[in-house]
Amino acid sequence: xxxxxxxxxxxxxxxxxxxxxxxxxxxxxxxxxxxxxxxxxxxxxxxxxxxxxxxxxxxxxxxxxxxxxxxxxxxxxxxxxxxxxxxxxxxxxxxxxxxxxxxxxxxxxxxxxxxxxxxxxxxxxxxxxxxxxxxxxxxxxxxxxxxxxxxxxxxxxxxxxxxxxxxxxxxxxxxxxxxxxxxxxxxxxxxxxxxxxxxxxxxxxxxxxxxxxxxxxxxxxxxxxxxxxxxxxxxxxxxxxxxxxxxxxxxxxxxxxxxxxxxxxxxxxxxxxxxxxxxxxxxxxxxxxxxxxxxxxxxxxxxxxxxxxxxxxxxxxxxxxxxxxxx
Amino acid sequence: xxxxxxxxxxxxxxxxxxxxxxxxxxxxxxxxxxxxxxxxxxxxxxxxxxxxxxxxxxxxxxxxxxxxxxxxxxxxxxxxxxxxxxxxxxxxxxxxxxxxxxxxxxxxxxxxxxxxxxxxxxxxxxxxxxxxxxxxxxxxxxxxxxxxxxxxxxxxxxxxxxxxxxxxxxxxxxxxxxxxxxxxxxxxxxxxxxxxxxxxxxxxxxxxxxxxxxxxxxxxxxxxxxxxxxxxxxxxxxxxxxxxxxxxxxxxxxxxxxxxxxxxxxxxxxxxxxxxxxxxxxxxxxxxxxxxxxxxxxxxxxxxxxxxxxxxxxxxxxxxxxxxxxxxxxx
Numbered sequence: 001x002x003x004x005x006x007x008x009x010x011x012x013x014x015x016x017x018x019x020x021x022x023x024x025x026x027x028x029x030x031x032x033x034x035x036x037x038x039x040x041x042x043x044x045x046x047x048x049x050x051x052x053x054x055x056x057x058x059x060x061x062x063x064x065x066x067x068x069x070x071x072x073x074x075x076x077x078x079x080x081x082x083x084x085x086x087x088x089x090x091x092x093x094x095x096x097x098x099x100x101x102x103x104x105x106x107x108x109x110x111x112x113x114x115x116x117x118x119x120x121x122x123x124x125x126x127x128x129x130x131x132x133x134x135x136x137x138x139x140x141x142x143x144x145x146x147x148x149x150x151x152x153x154x155x156x157x158x159x160x161x162x163x164x165x166x167x168x169x170x171x172x173x174x175x176x177x178x179x180x181x182x183x184x185x186x187x188x189x190x191x192x193x194x195x196x197x198x199x200x201x202x203x204x205x206x207x208x209x210x211x212x213x214x215x216x217x218x219x220x221x222x223x224x225x226x227x228x229x230x231x232x233x234x235x236x237x238x239x240x241x242x243x244x245x246x247x248x249x250x251x252x253x254x255x256x257x258x259x260x261x262x263x264x265x266x267x268x269x270x271x272x273x274x275x276x277x278x279x280x281x282x283x284x285x286x287x288x289x290x291x292x293x294x295x296x297x298x299x300x301x302x303x304x305x306x307x308x309x310x311x312x313x314x315x316x317x318x319x320x321x322x323x324x325x326x327x
Numbered sequence: 328x329x330x331x332x333x334x335x336x337x338x339x340x341x342x343x344x345x346x347x348x349x350x351x352x353x354x355x356x357x358x359x360x361x362x363x364x365x366x367x368x369x370x371x372x373x374x375x376x377x378x379x380x381x382x383x384x385x386x387x388x389x390x391x392x393x394x395x396x397x398x399x400x401x402x403x404x405x406x407x408x409x410x411x412x413x414x415x416x417x418x419x420x421x422x423x424x425x426x427x428x429x430x431x432x433x434x435x436x437x438x439x440x441x442x443x444x445x446x447x448x449x450x451x452x453x454x455x456x457x458x459x460x461x462x463x464x465x466x467x468x469x470x471x472x473x474x475x476x477x478x479x480x481x482x483x484x485x486x487x488x489x490x491x492x493x494x495x496x497x498x499x500x501x502x503x504x505x506x507x508x509x510x511x512x513x514x515x516x517x518x519x520x521x522x523x524x525x526x527x528x529x530x531x532x533x534x535x536x537x538x539x540x541x542x543x544x545x546x547x548x549x550x551x552x553x554x555x556x557x558x559x560x561x562x563x564x565x566x567x568x569x570x571x572x573x574x575x576x577x578x579x580x581x582x583x584x585x586x587x588x589x590x591x592x593x594x595x596x597x598x599x600x601x602x603x604x605x606x607x608x609x610x611x612x613x614x615x616x617x618x619x620x621x622x623x624x625x626x627x628x629x630x631x632x633x634x635x636x637x638x639x640x641x642x643x644x645x646x647x648x649x650x651x652x653x654x655x656x657x658x
Binding site: 269 | 371372487516517518520521524543544545546547549550569570573574583584585586587588589590591592594597598599600601602604605
């Protein structure tokens with residue numbers, strides 16, 4: 001992505017807070033699931049979004065596709081703010097954004113045939129009906145490696161991998177520009193994972209798609225992504241090209257994540273274990289404010305890291321890090 | 328050479344069906360675990376790996392039919408009385424499951440549950456205070472800070488990783504000779520997974536506990552196990568030293584599985600996916616169970632099932648056309 005080129009997707013200062021409690025006795029508690037996140041995704045790019053459970057990565061994905069309202073901030077597609085659009089313009093904008101979910105078992109309506117499942121978005125967006133819709137459904141199924149005979153069958157008649165193909169066909173059928181895939185392969189067996197990863201990459205090439213690929217599996221993310229963003233406790237802590245991030249991670253949290261992943265080659269794994277001393281740091285000086293990672297950070301210096309949250313700032317070309325002491 | 332701790336021969340698990348032949352999910356599984364050894368069973372869902380593990384503690388569903396022999400220190404487990412099994416569970420052999428939330432009773436304090444597990448098999452008949460000290464020691468051993476304080480917490484007050492570590496503490500409370508860990512890190516974040524793997528490694532080194540690790544994650548096997556058993560469609564299809572099996576696999580399924588996993592230390596080339604899907608255990612399949620998905624299958628592969636045959640020192644493979652072990656090294 002060059003600086004002059006406007007990104008296809010731009011996310012600006014998104015916050016999503018959840019409020020719990022607030023009854024007679026309980027104190028109101030605000031959870032900042034997504035806390036001031038901004039980034040852009042260039043057309044044709046795959047941005048991988050990684051983080052551990054509770055990092056806010058799925059919430060962010062849902063806000064971007066409009067399944068959840070943002071508490072504040074803005075999502076724009078090709079320069080048009082989604083929040084500002086109304087009526088037909090809004091629908092035309094949403095048509096360009098689709099989502100693929102983690103669980104192909106619960107994201108498909110068990111009562112609908114595959115034809116009905118795929119016809120629904122065509123009807124909702126006023127794209128096609130009847131014979132024209134059937135033709136588009138056959139095309140989408142074919143692109144996802146499913147036979148036309150799948151149309152009259154129900155989700156339960158398919159394996160997990162095939163159900164995920166149906167979920168992808170449903171996203172693809174409205175011809176979106178941008179797909180948010182939230183853990184699209186983590187519920188699948190290893191041998192089926194590879195089929196779906198390859199399918200997503202083939203579709204990207206064939207239809208010129210742009211992806212936000214949300215996953216906790218760092219090896220899968222490296223494999224599919226052009227650029228990677230790392231999220232921790234609601235904030236982006238590092239973004240860089242996949243190559244750079246995996247070769248020279250600059251944030252201590254990213255470094256911890258990458259060190260923690262075991263490798264399938266026993267010799268490489270033995271080497272990794274020699275380098276890794278699996279010890280969790282707990283700083284007695286840890287405070288409520290400051291850098292979200294400071295309580296676990298081996299490099300944290302006090303009082304700075306405990307008091308002041310570092311902004312996501314340029315570290316090297318195309319590499320941004322939110323750390324007072326990066327590298 | 329010492330006697331095996333656990334010896335499984337021709338293990339079979341099947342489920343009878345009404346008006347149809349029964350469904351076989353495990354067939355002809357044989358292997359030994361030596362004292363202090365860490366053995367991994369790797370396979371995908373439906374491979375029979377969990378059913379194999381559960382047979383050892385007689386934790387199979389009621390409708391399951393078991394055949395073959397499972398000997399623990401020479402004693403036949405399927406022939407034990409319920410009382411003998413209860414004495415064995417927890418004290419000699421214990422198990423860690425994938426989901427630490429459902430393994431604890433939600434309305435009892437963590438420390439009380441671990442204490443109960445100790446008291447149940449406690450020959451020393453410790454008093455309350457001694458029991459409390461032992462629980463705190465165990466929680467400290469699994470890396471939980473403020474163990475005496477945290478023992479008073481309820482399961483929901485622990486994070487997923489802490490629950491999994493507390494569960495491991497309960498499983499090792501009586502220093503069992505064998506720990507069966509069924510996907511112990513699957514639900515965990517990668518940083519917590521690394522801690523649990525280190526914990527299992529330390530337990531093995533310090534207490535000599537043998538471990539049977541059930542997982543779908545090849546990297547977890549590479550990290551922890553000296554020996555690996557690969558299962559597919561209820562069969563052991565390869566069994567050997569981890570170093571050999573994961574770097575020079577001899578079964579096409581093992582090779583394909585390794586090819587289909589993205590590597591964190593390598594930039595993305597196209598993955599070699601395994602076409603199709605595993606066979607349905609309810610539908611009988613002649614020949615090698617992998618032949619419909621195998622790129623090298625010949626006519627006899629679809630007609631006759633090969634036996635698990637030795638192919639190297641302590642290395643066996645169930646294939647008519649085993650790979651030469653070079654192909655994977657060139658990947």
